[in-house]
Amino acid sequence: MPESMPLPRPLPAVDAAALRGLAGGAVHLPGDPLYDEARMPWNLQVDEHPAAVAYPADPHEVSRTVRAAAEAGLRVAPQGTGHGAPPLAGRLGDAVLLRTSAMTGLRVDVAGRTARADAGVLWGDVVTRAGRVGLAGMHMSSPGVGVVGSSLGGGVSWYARRHGLQCSAITAVELVLADGTFVRATEDHDTDLLWAARGGSGGFGVVTSLEFDLLPIRTAYAGMLAWDWQHARRVLTAWGGWTADAPDEVTSVARIFQVPDVGWLPARLRDRKMVMIDAVALGDAETGARTVAPLRALRPEVDTFAQVPASDVAHLQIDPQEPTAVYANSVLVHGLPADAVEALVASAGPGSGSNLLFVELRQLGGALARPAPRAGAMDQLDGSFLVLGVGLDVGTGWSAVREDARRVLDSLAPWASRASYLSMAYEAAARRGWSPAAYDRLQRIRRAADPHGLFVAPQSGAGD
Amino acid sequence: MDGQPHLHLHVLGELTATRDGEAVDLGGRRQRAVLAGLAMQRDQIVPADRLVDCVWGDHPPANANGALQAYVSHLRRRLEPDATARQREGVIARAGPGYVLRLPPDAVDAWAFESAVEAAAGQAPGEAVCTLDTALRTWRGPAYADYAGEAWAEAEIARLAELRGVARERLLGTRLELGEAQLVIGELEALVAEDPLREERWRLLTLALYRAHRQAAALAALRRARQVLADELGVDPGPALRSLEAEVLAQSPDLDAPTPPSVDRAVELVPRPRTPDGLVDRDREMAILREKLDELEQGVPGCLLVEGPAGIGKTRLLDELRRLAVAAGTWVRSARSSALEQDFEWGVVRQLFGAGADEALARDERYAVLRGLCEVTTHLAEEAPFVLCVDDIQRCDDASLQFLTYLVRRLEGLPVLVVLAMRTGEPNRADDLAELVADESVILVRPAPLTEQGTADMVTERLGRGADAFVAACHRMTSGNPLLLRQLLRALADEGVPPDVAHIDTVRAVGSRAIASLVTLRLRRMPPTVTTVARAVAMLGPTADLVSVADLAQLSEEDVASALDLLARSEILLDGHPLDFVNPLVRDAIHADVPAGERALLVERLGRRLKSSSSHPSQAGVPTQ
Numbered sequence A: 001m002p003e004s005m006p007l008p009r010p011l012p013a014v015d016a017a018a019l020r021g022l023a024g025g026a027v028h029l030p031g032d033p034l035y036d037e038a039r040m041p042w043n044l045q046v047d048e049h050p051a052a053v054a055y056p057a058d059p060h061e062v063s064r065t066v067r068a069a070a071e072a073g074l075r076v077a078p079q080g081t082g083h084g085a086p087p088l089a090g091r092l093g094d095a096v097l098l099r100t101s102a103m104t105g106l107r108v109d110v111a112g113r114t115a116r117a118d119a120g121v122l123w124g125d126v127v128t129r130a131g132r133v134g135l136a137g138m139h140m141s142s143p144g145v146g147v148v149g150s151s152l153g154g155g156v157s158w159y160a161r162r163h164g165l166q167c168s169a170i171t172a173v174e175l176v177l178a179d180g181t182f183v184r185a186t187e188d189h190d191t192d193l194l195w196a197a198r199g200g201s202g203g204f205g206v207v208t209s210l211e212f213d214l215l216p217i218r219t220a221y222a223g224m225l226a227w228d229w230q231h232a233r234r235v236l237t238a239w240g241g242w243t244a245d246a247p248d249e250v251t252s253v254a255r256i257f258q259v260p261d262v263g264w265l266p267a268r269l270r271d272r273k274m275v276m277i278d279a280v281a282l283g284d285a286e287t288g289a290r291t292v293a294p295l296r297a298l299r300p301e302v303d304t305f306a307q308v309p310a311s312d313v314a315h316l317q318i319d320p321q322e323p324t325a326v327y328a329n330s331v332l333v334h335g336l337p338a339d340a341v342e343a344l345v346a347s348a349g350p351g352s353g354s355n356l357l358f359v360e361l362r363q364l365g366g367a368l369a370r371p372a373p374r375a376g377a378m379d380q381l382d383g384s385f386l387v388l389g390v391g392l393d394v395g396t397g398w399s400a401v402r403e404d405a406r407r408v409l410d411s412l413a414p415w416a417s418r419a420s421y422l423s424m425a426y427e428a429a430a431r432r433g434w435s436p437a438a439y440d441r442l443q444r445i446r447r448a449a450d451p452h453g454l455f456v457a458p459q460s461g462a463g464d
Numbered sequence B: 001m002d003g004q005p006h007l008h009l010h011v012l013g014e015l016t017a018t019r020d021g022e023a024v025d026l027g028g029r030r031q032r033a034v035l036a037g038l039a040m041q042r043d044q045i046v047p048a049d050r051l052v053d054c055v056w057g058d059h060p061p062a063n064a065n066g067a068l069q070a071y072v073s074h075l076r077r078r079l080e081p082d083a084t085a086r087q088r089e090g091v092i093a094r095a096g097p098g099y100v101l102r103l104p105p106d107a108v109d110a111w112a113f114e115s116a117v118e119a120a121a122g123q124a125p126g127e128a129v130c131t132l133d134t135a136l137r138t139w140r141g142p143a144y145a146d147y148a149g150e151a152w153a154e155a156e157i158a159r160l161a162e163l164r165g166v167a168r169e170r171l172l173g174t175r176l177e178l179g180e181a182q183l184v185i186g187e188l189e190a191l192v193a194e195d196p197l198r199e200e201r202w203r204l205l206t207l208a209l210y211r212a213h214r215q216a217a218a219l220a221a222l223r224r225a226r227q228v229l230a231d232e233l234g235v236d237p238g239p240a241l242r243s244l245e246a247e248v249l250a251q252s253p254d255l256d257a258p259t260p261p262s263v264d265r266a267v268e269l270v271p272r273p274r275t276p277d278g279l280v281d282r283d284r285e286m287a288i289l290r291e292k293l294d295e296l297e298q299g300v301p302g303c304l305l306v307e308g309p310a311g312i313g314k315t316r317l318l319d320e321l322r323r324l325a326v327a328a329g330t331w332v333r334s335a336r337s338s339a340l341e342q343d344f345e346w347g348v349v350r351q352l353f354g355a356g357a358d359e360a361l362a363r364d365e366r367y368a369v370l371r372g373l374c375e376v377t378t379h380l381a382e383e384a385p386f387v388l389c390v391d392d393i394q395r396c397d398d399a400s401l402q403f404l405t406y407l408v409r410r411l412e413g414l415p416v417l418v419v420l421a422m423r424t425g426e427p428n429r430a431d432d433l434a435e436l437v438a439d440e441s442v443i444l445v446r447p448a449p450l451t452e453q454g455t456a457d458m459v460t461e462r463l464g465r466g467a468d469a470f471v472a473a474c475h476r477m478t479s480g481n482p483l484l485l486r487q488l489l490r491a492l493a494d495e496g497v498p499p500d501v502a503h504i505d506t507v508r509a510v511g512s513r514a515i516a517s518l519v520t521l522r523l524r525r526m527p528p529t530v531t532t533v534a535r536a537v538a539m540l541g542p543t544a545d546l547v548s549v550a551d552l553a554q555l556s557e558e559d560v561a562s563a564l565d566l567l568a569r570s571e572i573l574l575d576g577h578p579l580d581f582v583n584p585l586v587r588d589a590i591h592a593d594v595p596a597g598e599r600a601l602l603v604e605r606l607g608r609r610l611k612s613s614s615s616h617p618s619q620a621g622v623p624t625q
């Protein structure tokens, strides 16, 4: 990933003045009072100076913005929240950053158990709205993540081992192509684009709406267990064994967490180094309690398990909500044998010297290991765990953070899968995000929808 | 009382009882009187001799106490047939020198009724209507109907009847609050006919008529009330009716129904204020208004000029002034200039004085007219000091503006407070205006942009307590302009956006639109009939009303009515009448957004309408009396 240092950059030479007045006036050019605010993504590590930032509010305005950008010789980079901004770093100088936050429409169809979310909708909105009528969406761990960006990227939710990737739940996508035309892609029409939207991560248009299935989940047995990180080896070994025969109804995440003393973290954990397990089990409390009993038997210091409304699950995992500068990278691994736990603890645990905020192991498998019933660019994940390293700049600079993460991920190389989950692996070669056949098809679809490369590609090293 | 059979005593009507829904035979009238006497005292002990009084009045039998005991034990056997004699002390218990009824509060309909009326007072309108309506349905006739006219029952019967009257008034009053003005008029007429001396009923009736856009009938109702009270009691209407009369005449915005709760999906999610939004950040301005009103009461004249950019809150300050004036019993005469009427000579003056200006306006020479109008003002001021309020004078017709300038220079000794509002930053052509602004006796009031705290208060009111960063974004995006802020918050509320840190970019996205496009965007997100109706209202201008809008939009009046309702709830139109947009900018935005084809069609229909109706556009905006 190109390192992005907060160095002042010269203003782009290109002229985006032609875009002024579009999107009801919600276009900000360099020098405008709101430009600096509007160009910043959720991940503040990315500090780009696009030629313009536009906030169109409906497909019509999107289309006009796309056409105007093309006419002005600019490129277009669609962006929702900017949680997934890192791959864009260094590539926006001649682009219009087309932010989708004004498209806030959200409809939940109770009878059909579906949702229609416009491109500016966040997972927290879906969770709240669907929760009111006893439904749940396959939301990401943080409620502030955008529905569209995360769905295009696959989407591993707390219900993934039972119900698969969020992108496989997509039933229709509406988008504006590079020539400004509007398309609604379904199982019957423009099926290629629907296929691409299911995990193809973008580069074929500006998505304006997604329709996807919801799940009839009212409550779940969910909670967190935490120990001092001295227990990391014992706990992770036991957890690794437990995951091997855990039912698909349960999805869990283990983390080695070096909790800094910052406001968004729970006070009782602040300034501590912990090993934690979060888990969500579908079904009733009794079954859930039976499932996680072996983990609770490891005598955690904190135990918050309870049967909770499904909407609480969106707040289970501790993630920063406010815009934050974070570095993240991940690998997919097969299995978690004792040696792997050993390697992990040695590189991220006590005495490792790692300053990462956390290293996370997401339990995959279950439905994620089987091809989804609905065909899509991404329809399964090749690996039984996703290992993610996340760091904040703790004063030692980003290269030190990156080095810490590299050390952890490299230590797991013997177990690594050939695949990468690109939504959380920004430095991996784009090819590794899909099967070779899917990758080729995706490229063909992108070329057809965007023959002149108007859209900034979602991944930086597209070809390698 | 778990596991016990459910015993219910009914006294709202003839006295009866049911046990698990089955009627209980309570015996003869005298025996039942024991129960009546006990029920009236609720959980108080009723001395035996008082019960004797209830049963036999002035003619008790020789062994009255013994006979009473016999009635009691008969009643116990009927009320608790399954219990042994000793256990039967449960419902009618012996206590000290008498007896007490031991029943849960909901077992006696009169008790339940009373607590329902109390409970309703603390409930939200929708719920209160339900509570009151249910409670009133438990009445099957006059309370303790079998004992009407008996001295011991009289007070309680009267008390319950009074309570029922209050409950009926509150029910209709609450339905009125919920926007059902049309529907309650008939019932209010009936209530008034039943007891024309209850002023509350006249008040509600007047309010309902007013809100149903029947101002003349509202004023007539007030006259009828005045007449009845004078004829029957020889008194004047009380303060409530008197201030209502002043409000009706002043068309006070306070009279408008509060926004009814919405059934719309997204709006449902947002806590909705029941009163018009609180005014924020205007303490200083309000202090000036209060001071000038106080001085006016002392006979001191004055002139205030509220000026500032579009949407800063000038009209709102005039509304607040009207509210204060009405509360103080001071008369207000208001007018509002509009672009449509700018070329209509004396338009504003006509709005101010109605037919009262006719004679003066008929004079040939301009100065004679001005002098005449000053005389009209003087006559009115001699009756009582009053406020003369003109909004948007930057668009006032030249003649009226000349009068206002002329008047302001001659206020000395005249108990009149002239309050003018002017939008700045627009080209205006009149010299008189410049002269007015420069006049040293004119006090300038310049409402400032809202502070971050004021913004926070409005966010809380619309979306719930906002995260600091969310509020800060709202403040930055709107630069403290209240119109922009309210439209932004409405747009966010329409989509159910919560005010948390995750949604800051939503604020940026929606809030960085120009106000006009923000308004049209909001409109585009509403159902198509609503857009059509809003466009028709914008095209019609001040002449718009339900019928003309329906005609122009070619929709049924029902559809138009519900679209108008949604538009008012969405803060596009003002809630109330005459039909008007919350702000001229909102109207202009919608007007400019009408697509060419539709515009041509509407203009054509409008032309046909004007030809077929005799109404001259000059009458537009003059409130019908």
Ligand SMILES: Cc1cc2nc3c(=O)[nH]c(=O)nc-3n(C[C@H](O)[C@H](O)[C@H](O)COP(=O)(O)OP(=O)(O)OC[C@H]3O[C@@H](n4cnc5c(N)ncnc54)[C@H](O)[C@@H]3O)c2cc1C
Pocket: A041, A078, A079, A080, A081, A082, A083, A084, A085, A088, A100, A119, A139, A140, A141, A142, A144, A145, A146, A147, A148, A149, A150, A151, A152, A153, A154, A155, A156, A157, A201, A202, A203, A205, A206, A207, A208, A319, A320, A423, A424, A457, A458
């Ligand atoms: C705190 C945090 C928690 C996370 N939790 C999870 C998790 O639990 N599971 C998981 O799978 N992932 C998770 N992620 C990763 C997340 O799914 C990706 O970062 C995703 O890209 C975010 O989508 P977004 O729309 O919010 O971000 P954005 O940065 O706005 O979008 C990411 C990319 O998607 C594309 N895109 C977005 N909107 C459009 C559009 N309208 N049209 C076309 N292309 C578009 C663009 O290429 C854009 O660069 C998490 C990330 C963070 C930072």
Ligand SMILES: Nc1ncnc2c1ncn2[C@@H]1O[C@H](COP(=O)(O)OP(=O)(O)OP(=O)(O)O)[C@@H](O)[C@H]1O
Pocket: B277, B278, B279, B280, B281, B282, B308, B309, B310, B311, B312, B313, B314, B315, B316, B317, B392, B423, B482, B483, B486, B582, B583, B584, B585
């Ligand atoms: N201090 C305030 N607190 C809360 N709301 C306010 C305040 N001032 C104005 N508003 C609201 O903001 C909106 C715009 O105000 P208003 O119509 O009074 O502006 P104006 O200055 O008269 O604009 P114009 O020049 O377009 O006539 C109204 O809905 C009004 O109720």
Ligand SMILES: [Mg+2]
Pocket: B314, B315, B316, B391, B392, B583, B584
């Ligand atoms: Mg105004």
